[in-house]
Amino acid sequence: MKLTSLSSVIIRISLLALALFARPLSSYGQSSELEPVFFDENLQPIALKPMVEAASNLDVLHQETNLHWYSMFSQLPNDWANSASLVFRKESIPTVASLGVLTYALMRVDNETWRSTRRIVRQSETAHELGNYAVALGDGRLHLGIAGVLAGYGWLASDSKALRIASQTVEAFLATGLTVQILKRVTGRESPAAATHATGRWKFFPHPGQYNKHQPSYYAYPSGHISTAMATLTVVAENYPEQRWIKPVGYTLVGALGVGLVAKGMHWYSDLPAGIALGYIFGKVAANRELPDLVRSPKDGGMQVSVAPAFDAQWGSGIQLAVTF
Numbered sequence: 001m002k003l004t005s006l007s008s009v010i011i012r013i014s015l016l017a018l019a020l021f022a023r024p025l026s027s028y029g030q031s032s033e034l035e036p037v038f039f040d041e042n043l044q045p046i047a048l049k050p051m052v053e054a055a056s057n058l059d060v061l062h063q064e065t066n067l068h069w070y071s072m073f074s075q076l077p078n079d080w081a082n083s084a085s086l087v088f089r090k091e092s093i094p095t096v097a098s099l100g101v102l103t104y105a106l107m108r109v110d111n112e113t114w115r116s117t118r119r120i121v122r123q124s125e126t127a128h129e130l131g132n133y134a135v136a137l138g139d140g141r142l143h144l145g146i147a148g149v150l151a152g153y154g155w156l157a158s159d160s161k162a163l164r165i166a167s168q169t170v171e172a173f174l175a176t177g178l179t180v181q182i183l184k185r186v187t188g189r190e191s192p193a194a195a196t197h198a199t200g201r202w203k204f205f206p207h208p209g210q211y212n213k214h215q216p217s218y219y220a221y222p223s224g225h226i227s228t229a230m231a232t233l234t235v236v237a238e239n240y241p242e243q244r245w246i247k248p249v250g251y252t253l254v255g256a257l258g259v260g261l262v263a264k265g266m267h268w269y270s271d272l273p274a275g276i277a278l279g280y281i282f283g284k285v286a287a288n289r290e291l292p293d294l295v296r297s298p299k300d301g302g303m304q305v306s307v308a309p310a311f312d313a314q315w316g317s318g319i320q321l322a323v324t325f
Contacts, residue, residue, distance in 0.1 A: 067164055072171040075286070079175040082285045086292075099273055106270035110199040113269050114192045114262055121263040134260030137253055138225025143173055143232045165239050172231040172286040176279050180224040183274075185211060189221040193265030200268060216266075223267045223275035229254050230276050234283025 068074075086092060106113070121127045136142065147169040154162030188203035190196060194216040203218060211218045233250040240246060254276070261267040284292045 067160070067167060069167075072167045072174065075171050076175055076178075079171065079282060079285050080179070083175070083281050086281060086285070099277055102273050103270050106268070106273070107199055110268040110270050114265070117259060117262045118192075118265070121259075128263075130256070131260040131263045134253070134256040135225065135264060135266070137257045138223075138229045138261070140173065140177065140224075140228055143169065143228055146232060147173070161239070165235060168235045168239075168286045169232055172235050172279075172283045173228060175282040175286065176227045176231045177224065179278060179282070180222055180227050180275065183222055184219045184224070187221045188218040189271070190218070191216045191220040191266055192262070192268060199270075220267055221271045221274065222278065223258075223261060223271045225261055225266070225275075226254060226258055226272055227275035227279035229257055230279025231283040231286075232279075234280050235287045238284065238287035 087096060121131050147166045150162045150166035150169065153159060154164075154166060185208070186205060188206040188211070190200035190203070192200065194214070195201070200220055202221075206218050233246075233254065237243075237246045237250065258267075258269070258272045258276075261272075262269055
């Protein structure tokens with residue numbers, strides 16, 4: 001090796017060692033404020049962008065810093081647009097078709113399933129009380145209260161995730177509630193408690209005044225209680241995917257809510273699938289700024305739910321619920 005080449009190598013190594021190690025000992029307590037120096041082949045320093053600047057472009061941080069108190073309202077148009085895009089795209093056709101078939105199948109036995117459920121609940125005082133508690137799970141005040149608790153904690157503890165979940169919960173609540181109210185005023189279906197027909201008459205586009213005076217005669221389809229509960233559950237589950245107990249416990253409570261609504265004569269079983277679907281879709285959209293999948297298979301960490309009419313010689317008509325995790 002020539003002497004000049006050897007000298008060049010020694011100089012490069014010395015400069016690198018100087019850049020890495022020749023610092024005052026006091027500087028080690030401030031290492032986050034110092035940037036390493038690198039040299040090109042001509043021994044000229046190279047300027048590099050700080051890592052913090054690159055990290056600031058992460059989507060998560062971008063979403064956190066752009067969360068405002070009014071986001072729960074300003075995002076509503078996007079929620080409706082994204083939900084419509086989910087429902088009407090080609091991949092969702094089998095799911096939407098299955099939902100329609102399920103609703104029709106339940107409608108065919110609505111009178112029998114409602115009477116059977118009411119009879120079973122009335123035979124047991126415990127079942128009657130549990131039904132009342134279950135119906136309370138769909139009360140909008142409960143879900144707004146959950147959002148309020150999360151918002152209060154997030155503000156006091158400077159927890160951006162809690163604030164985000166609170167905002168998404170209210171957002172999903174509003175998007176679902178407004179959509180359900182429009183559908184109720186379009187379909188005008190009688191609830192079991194006010195039915196003049198075996199499965200409730202459909203009085204399309206009832207007069208607003210008549211609707212407000214006699215709501216049980218018009219508000220059955222779809223269920224607002226179960227859609228609200230499903231929306232809140234979906235938002236929470238989407239934000240805590242590592243908590244695997246949330247979905248089994250949550251879906252069990254949603255099922256109990258559905259039975260309670262039927263037992264009290266507020267809804268037919270055929271009112272529930274559309275309500276569940278609306279809550280699920282708006283919850284998914286509110287919790288995901290990117291357009292989410294409408295349904296994921298259990299292999300992808302999702303869940304499949306199927307509901308079908310069931311008949312038993314002892315108990316009579318009912319419904320069969322199958323859940324696959």
